[in-house]
Amino acid sequence: MRRSDFRGVHEDASAQWLKTREYDGCVDSESVTETWYRLSFEDAGCFMDDDEWIEHKIDLEHRVVNSWVKLITLEYRNTTTGEIRRSWSTSLRPYVQGYGCDGSTDLNIHAIANRLAEQQGLDYPSLMIRAYPSDFATTDDFSWLKDEVVLAETIIPREVDADLALRDLQEINNYTLATEFGIELHRVGAISTDWAEIRRTQEVLKEKIEGDVRDWFEMYSRTI
Secondary structure (H helix, E strand, C coil), rough: CCCCCCCEECCCHHHEEEEEEECCCCCCCCCEEEEEECCCCCHHHHHHHHHHHHHHHHHHHHCCCCCCCEEEEEEEECCCCCEEEEEEEEEECCCCCCCCCCCCHHHHHHHHHHHHHHHHCCHHHHHHHHHHCCCCCCCCCCHHCCCCHHCCECCCCCCCHHHHHHHHHCCCCCCHHHHHHHHHHHCCCCCCCCCCHHHHHHHHHHHHHHHHHHHHEEEEEHCC
16 A cells, blocks of 8 residues: 555555455446555554544544544456556444444444344345345355454444344445335334335335326426
């Protein structure tokens, strides 16, 4: 890691390496290399050129025991053109249920939700497949839900708060998964909210909005 590669982050931060993972990007023909580093607040102050950010994180530090800063660098490579772009982000760790989204918490939130599902006798991977059949399949390896590095940076309560777990899923825009999970949690008596009724209401509203849009286009097309 060099300043020219990840502007604002000193190359010495790379000595605190935690994990590297690779995956396909959201853009066609793009691969992503994501690398995690664990920094003390002192290191963060030395390695990152962002005084305002450091002050904000130091304020948060006092709220969580043994807290630290997770630095994430991202390299996006176009496998067709060879073009590379880079970015980085930071998060406070350990992750605590109820934090919601801080830009890099998907894995932590899913790890907590998976633990909740286990506590309630539910199969979380099956719920993910049901919610997003185009993204997940029964043949997928879901071992990442118990990734040791992710679990080590996540505070998972002995009894996971079901309502908080659903709210955190919504925070990372996993609304469909939150709904499917909520329905099952209500079925087993873990929560009082009737998510099946919420889904029915959402479907009615969606149909009404889509109908209003169609009516508007039809009316507009007749006036031109």
